[in-house]
Amino acid sequence: MTIDRNLAGAIAVTRFGLGARPGEIGRASGDPQGFLTAQIRATGADPTGPHPANSGERTREFLDFKRERNADKQNGLDKASVAKTAKRQLHESLADDFSARLQLGVATPDGFRERWALFWTNHFTVSGARTAMAGFVGPFENEAIRPHVFGRFEDMLVASSTHTAMLHYLDQFQSIGPHSAAAMSRGAGARHNGLNENLAREILELHTVGLEAGYTQADVTEFARAMTGWNVGAENGPPEKLGLFVFHENAHEPGARTVMGRRYPEGGYDQARAVMSDLAASPHTASHVAGKLARHFVADDPPPALVARLREAYLASGGNLSTVARALIASPEAWEPAARKFKTPYEFLVSAWRVSEPTPQDLADVGQVFTFMGQKPYSPPSPRGWPEEAQIWCAPDALVKRMNWSEAFATRVGANQDPIELASNALGARLTPLVAKTIARAETRPEGLSILLMSPEFQRR
Amino acid sequence: MNTPQNQTRLTRRAALARAFGLGVSIQLLGGRALAGADGASADKRLVVIICRGGLDGLSLSPPVGDPAYARLRGPIAIAPFGQPGGALALDQTFGLHPSMAKVHALATKGQARIAPAVATPDRERSHFEAQDVLESGGAVAYGTGSGWLNRAVAALGPAGRPRALSIGATAPLVLRGQVEAASWSPGGLVGADPRLPAILHDLYASDPLLGPALAGGLAAESMAHVATREVAAAADLSQAADAGMMARAGSAAPPARKGGLDQGRRLGAVLAGFLTQPAGPRVAAVEMDGFDTHANQGAAGGQLAARLSTVDAFLDGLQSGLAQKDAWRDTVVVLATEFGRTARINGTSGTDHGTASTALLLGGALKPGGIIGDWPTLAENRLFENRDTAPTMDMRGLFKGVLRDHLGVERAKLDTVVFPGSAAAAPAAGIV
Numbered sequence: 001m002t003i004d005r006n007l008a009g010a011i012a013v014t015r016f017g018l019g020a021r022p023g024e025i026g027r028a029s030g031d032p033q034g035f036l037t038a039q040i041r042a043t044g045a046d047p048t049g050p051h052p053a054n055s056g057e058r059t060r061e062f063l064d065f066k067r068e069r070n071a072d073k074q075n076g077l078d079k080a081s082v083a084k085t086a087k088r089q090l091h092e093s094l095a096d097d098f099s100a101r102l103q104l105g106v107a108t109p110d111g112f113r114e115r116w117a118l119f120w121t122n123h124f125t126v127s128g129a130r131t132a133m134a135g136f137v138g139p140f141e142n143e144a145i146r147p148h149v150f151g152r153f154e155d156m157l158v159a160s161s162t163h164t165a166m167l168h169y170l171d172q173f174q175s176i177g178p179h180s181a182a183a184m185s186r187g188a189g190a191r192h193n194g195l196n197e198n199l200a201r202e203i204l205e206l207h208t209v210g211l212e213a214g215y216t217q218a219d220v221t222e223f224a225r226a227m228t229g230w231n232v233g234a235e236n237g238p239p240e241k242l243g244l245f246v247f248h249e250n251a252h253e254p255g256a257r258t259v260m261g262r263r264y265p266e267g268g269y270d271q272a273r274a275v276m277s278d279l280a281a282s283p284h285t286a287s288h289v290a291g292k293l294a295r296h297f298v299a300d301d302p303p304p305a306l307v308a309r310l311r312e313a314y315l316a317s318g319g320n321l322s323t324v325a326r327a328l329i330a331s332p333e334a335w336e337p338a339a340r341k342f343k344t345p346y347e348f349l350v351s352a353w354r355v356s357e358p359t360p361q362d363l364a365d366v367g368q369v370f371t372f373m374g375q376k377p378y379s380p381p382s383p384r385g386w387p388e389e390a391q392i393w394c395a396p397d398a399l400v401k402r403m404n405w406s407e408a409f410a411t412r413v414g415a416n417q418d419p420i421e422l423a424s425n426a427l428g429a430r431l432t433p434l435v436a437k438t439i440a441r442a443e444t445r446p447e448g449l450s451i452l453l454m455s456p457e458f459q460r461r
Numbered sequence: 462m463n464t465p466q467n468q469t470r471l472t473r474r475a476a477l478a479r480a481f482g483l484g485v486s487i488q489l490l491g492g493r494a495l496a497g498a499d500g501a502s503a504d505k506r507l508v509v510i511i512c513r514g515g516l517d518g519l520s521l522s523p524p525v526g527d528p529a530y531a532r533l534r535g536p537i538a539i540a541p542f543g544q545p546g547g548a549l550a551l552d553q554t555f556g557l558h559p560s561m562a563k564v565h566a567l568a569t570k571g572q573a574r575i576a577p578a579v580a581t582p583d584r585e586r587s588h589f590e591a592q593d594v595l596e597s598g599g600a601v602a603y604g605t606g607s608g609w610l611n612r613a614v615a616a617l618g619p620a621g622r623p624r625a626l627s628i629g630a631t632a633p634l635v636l637r638g639q640v641e642a643a644s645w646s647p648g649g650l651v652g653a654d655p656r657l658p659a660i661l662h663d664l665y666a667s668d669p670l671l672g673p674a675l676a677g678g679l680a681a682e683s684m685a686h687v688a689t690r691e692v693a694a695a696a697d698l699s700q701a702a703d704a705g706m707m708a709r710a711g712s713a714a715p716p717a718r719k720g721g722l723d724q725g726r727r728l729g730a731v732l733a734g735f736l737t738q739p740a741g742p743r744v745a746a747v748e749m750d751g752f753d754t755h756a757n758q759g760a761a762g763g764q765l766a767a768r769l770s771t772v773d774a775f776l777d778g779l780q781s782g783l784a785q786k787d788a789w790r791d792t793v794v795v796l797a798t799e800f801g802r803t804a805r806i807n808g809t810s811g812t813d814h815g816t817a818s819t820a821l822l823l824g825g826a827l828k829p830g831g832i833i834g835d836w837p838t839l840a841e842n843r844l845f846e847n848r849d850t851a852p853t854m855d856m857r858g859l860f861k862g863v864l865r866d867h868l869g870v871e872r873a874k875l876d877t878v879v880f881p882g883s884a885a886a887a888p889a890a891g892i893v
Contacts, residue, residue: 171755174809194808198755201814205587211602217586217846342670372646381750382513384589391606391637394670396678397646403675407657438664443656454661456668 003337008032010428011335015461016297017111019351021358024109025428036329039110040322044147045117046108049100052142055164058093058135059243063235065090065131090134095367097138098377105350106360116325117141118346119296120149123289124160124207125385126169128378133169137378140165153289153319154280157207161199161276162245164232170199170383177228177253195253200224202383203276209260209284219260225253226264226272286314289324297328299340300389306333339430339460342390345373347461348402352453355426357413372401394459403454410449419448423455430457505826505867506736506792508779509610509746511635512772513592514753516798517812518819518850519839520765521561522575526554529839535806537758546761551575552831559761560769563777564823571829572789574892576820578837579859580800580852586814588753591799596635598857598880607638609857609879610746613864615640616874636746641673684741688734692727692782725774726781733782736792744868747775752798756809772796776823783825790825793867793893795860797821801850804839815849820859826867826893833859833889855886862889 003011009029013020016036028035069083108114121141128137144163148156160166167173175196176183183194200223204215229252233241247269257264257271262278264271279285290310294302306328313327314320328334343351349369353360367377374393380386387393414422419439423431435455442448452458523539524530525548531538539558540547548556549565555577557565567573583594583602590602598609615638658679665672735741751768758765776794783789801818822833834854837843845851857880864870864879865888876884 171809171811174756176808178808196755196807196809196811197813201587205589211585211587211590374646382588390670394674396674396676396681398678399671399674400678400682401646403657403661435664438660442660447656447660450657451660451664454657455664456671459671 003335004429005029005032007337007429008335009035010430011337011339012036013111014351014427014430015339015341016115016329016334018105018108018115018347019111019354019461020426020428021109021354022425024111025425029428033329036112037326039113040150040325041113042150042322044151045113045145045149046104046110047142047146048097048104048138052100053093053097053135053139055136055139055143055243058139059164059232061086061093061135062090062132087131090131094128094134094137094378097135098367100138101141102350102366103360105346106353106358111354117146117149119293120156121145122380122385123292124156124166125380125383126165127380127383129376133165134378136165136168148321150322150325151320152280153285153314153321154277156321157203157276157280158273160207161203161227162230164243164245166199167230167232167245170202171196172199172227173231175199175224175228175230176251177225179255180228180253181250182248183251195221195224195228197221197224200227203279206383206385208276208279208288209282210288212287213260213282213284215260222257223259223272223275225255226257226259226275228253229269230272280319283311283315286311286319289314293324293328295388297341298334298336300391303333306331309333339457341388341461342394343459343461344386344393345370345375345398345402348373348453348459349405351426351458351461352406352409356410356417356422356449356453369405373405374398402459403450406450406453407446410446410453414446414449417445417449419445419452422449423452426452427457432457504788504791505743505869506783506788507744507863507868508732508736508792508794509635509744510772510794510796511592511596511633511746511748512752512796512798513588513748513750514798515588515591515800515802515814516752516818517754517758517765517802518577518798518817519802519804519812520758520760521558521769521821522551522555522577522819523548523558524554524577524836524839525556526552527836527839529804529841533805533839537760537806537810537812539760554836555832558766558769560766561773563773563780564821567780567823572825572827573821573823574827574830574833576822576833576854576859576889578817578834578850578853579797579820579856580817580854581856583800584816586800586816588799588814593634595797595799595856596633598860598883600882605881606634608633608635609860610635610744611638611640612879613868613870613875614744616870616878617868633746633748641677684735684738685731687738688731688741691734692730722770722774725771726778729775729778729780730782733779733786733788736783737786737788749775754802754811755807755813756811758811780823793822793824793826793863795820795822795863797856797859803848804844804850805848816845817850817852820856822863822892828891828893830891833892854889855883857883858886859889859892861886862892864888866890866893 006029009025009032012028012032012035013025065083065086068086072083105114124145126133126137126140128134140163144159144166145156148159176194178194197220201220204220204223205211209215229248231246231248231251233244233246235242237246249268252268254266256266259275264274267274290307291302293310294306298306309327309331310324313324317323370377375386419442420436423436423439435457439448439451442451519530519534520539525539525541539556542548542550542556546559549559549561550556551568555575557568564573581591581594582600583591585591593602596608597605598612599605658675661675665675732745732747736743736745749772752765754765757763779794780789783792797820798818800815802812802815804815807813837851837853839850843851861875861880864875865872870879872888875888880886
């Protein structure tokens with residue numbers, strides 16, 4: 001690394017991490033790369049709270065809601081009654097999970113570890129926008145993603161693909177092999193009696209090899225056939241399996257499958273599991289993951305040399321994500337002084353809290369702020385997740401919303417804080433003379449903080 | 462659990478869910494200067510609606526007269542004309558989904574038509590690749606980072622390059638590009654410090670991203686004040702009419718859905734408010750999502766029916782707002798999706814990613830006529846890859862016909878700049 005250590009410290013905290021808490025840039029500047037590598041941990045990222053709710057509990061809550069809804073229907077009540085309260089509680093759990101994650105992001109001293117985890121939750125996107133999904137996004141992140149973010153990619157792929165949230169979000173739980181025992185016994189005319197290829201397609205396109213791999217519709221269908229039987233324990237099954245992964249042998253499509261030129265003999269659960277092993281090991285997956293990481297951490301249009309390094313690290317380590325994280329930190333291209341990433345609303349707001357209100361008064365009611373800025377809590381627009389591009393997030397309306405929010409926020413928290421000191425804490429050596437001068441000229445302390453938050457340097461990382 | 466504090470939180474969240482549960486956002490492009498040198502297209506309005514997720518054309522405009530339709534679709538087939546929940550007839554073969562009553566009323570006046578078998582050049586059945594091709598106007602995915610609507614406006618000439626505006630927090634690909642796009646969305650968090658915008662204006666002076674974005678955002682904000690004030694004033698009048706309609710509909714429309722419909726209608730009316738301001742935009746893009754119906758798609762009622770009701774209400778609000786200002790007669794609306802869905806019902810009472818779908822055209826500027834393009838039928842041997850409605854018309858040709866005949870974009874530019882390398886896809890004639 002040839003750049004100044006103080007600048008590197010600021011980059012470590014703002015670009016690789018989630019923004020500076022007071023004093024953080026100083027702590028990182030002694031050994032910026034060491035500051036980051038120390039955050040890599042075999043046990044994975046932090047859970048979002050001391051006692052996060054699990055899928056089993058949330059499944060019971062959802063079943064209660066469905067029961068109440070059906071009872072309402074039978075009693076001729078409209079939606080304004082008992083079930084409505086239960087439905088609100090499901091959406092309330094989503095809000096609680098979201099604020100717990102936000103709290104972690106604001107408070108953690110290990111901002112890089114948390115950013116790395118957030119990247120993977122977006123790679124394996126699930127959305128809580130539907131009532132049936134609202135309670136499961138938080139548990140999904142804690143159970144399927146966070147434990148694996150510094151482990152093997154393959155383990156995270158399997159954890160994601162066997163989690164109730166993903167199996168529901170992409171309809172896999174309804175997929176049945178057309179020639180399986182279950183389909184045969186139900187008869188050809190029965191409802192919900194066939195293949196659903198949604199999860200299989202998105203695993204190929206979004207989670208692993210990507211479209212560049214050149215797979216065909218036949219590959220998608222074959223993979224979907226191999227995955228039949230991957231399901232979630234229901235109410236009529238064993239209680240200890242409720243809301244957890246189960247393999248239904250009788251819904252599994254019998255026979256050997258061919259996916260992307262490889263033959264997979266009949267083998268129940270192991271058949272699709274074997275496909276996943278091969279997908280995780282594919283050079284296409286290495287390229288896909290490397291490109292996404294480089295776009296997230298460094299630039300919408302990342303240096304090819306950086307992508308090549310990350311790809312190489314992935315392949316050489318068999319998809320070990322600690323190795324990939326170390327390669328990212330060691331890549332000189334990732335430390336270019338020019339900040340090229342425009343913060344998403346989540347990144348902007350978390351970094352604003354970190355520097356100026358490290359112990360937020362109330363994170364429970366911030367959902368609407370995210371929605372106004374275009375990032376409704378736990379509701380990404382599609383299985384592709386939240387986009388990365390500056391052009392999308394720096395839309396005129398979104399920028400005006402940021403400005404108005406900054407002003408209201410600064411009025412609340414900025415009256416007793418010196419904005420110049422906050423600017424130094426927030427940006428360190430990234431603070432430019434123009435921004436420092438503009439802040440110094442502010443009429444009031446809150447105005448100074450608004451200018452800092454809206455400065456081009458703070459809006460980027 | 463139900464402490465007073467909790468109640469307050471719930472209520473606020475519920476209000477939020479009402480405000481943003483629609484899954485609709487609007488982007489607008491263009492200012493008064495959209496006119497060519499002769500000013501002929503000065504008052505032409507174009508609204509492009511992108512339905513994300515793969516809208517099922519066979520439900521939007523069910524071919525209930527096609528002998529194969531009912532068999533392929535089973536329980537999710539829309540019933541024939543005249544039956545309960547049946548399609549609203551357009552001709553012998555096609556109807557509209559029963560949720561599309563307002564659009565159907567326009568169709569009977571020759572102000573709404575369908576193109577039942579259009580597709581982009583993409584055949585991969587990936588949402589993201591197909592949406593990229595649909596919005597970029599390229600022949601292949603990820604070929605260009607700008608959208609065809611932006612390039613079409615740019616192609617109208619430098620004589621007063623139109624100002625761009627978007628409603629919706631973020632900008633969609635179809636409007637991204639050389640012509641600056643501002644944006645606006647409902648839900649203000651209005652600031653009080655009049656100094657801050659000016660300070661930031663100076664601070665962003667040399668920033669190519671933040672500078673134009675802020676300027677556009679502030680301009681849109683002031684225009685929105687006018688548009689929303691007009692809608693609020695009109696709402697008092699229309700509430701009486703709404704109440705009458707609800708009374709006739711009896712208990713068929715549950716309260717929750719009524720809220721969504723009101724909101725859809727209001728959003729359409731706000732868009733009309735933008736489009737009718739003297740210095741307002743003349744070209745707009747609208748995004749709607751929630752059409753990826755892999756499971757429990759429903760027929761006359763259900764998941765897709767609810768989305769289509771919102772589409773119908775939005776279009777109704779837009780049409781009424783424009784008609785009030787005598788602007789509907791200069792308007793064309795095009796609604797399109799990235800791909801259609803499988804002709805056969807799937808194993809989970811839904812449909813999977815397919816190929817051709819229906820595009821819907823509306824507007825007072827439309828030429829009356831039947832379906833646009835040929836109907837390949839759903840006969841077994843006519844399905845594309847034995848699976849999907851076969852495309853008989855290139856989506857780009859449909860867009861090109863509207864851009865040429867409604868906005869006056871030159872054919873040569875349509876073939877090369879707006880839709881690069883698309884000379885073979887001739888502009889659809891006789892639409893406007």
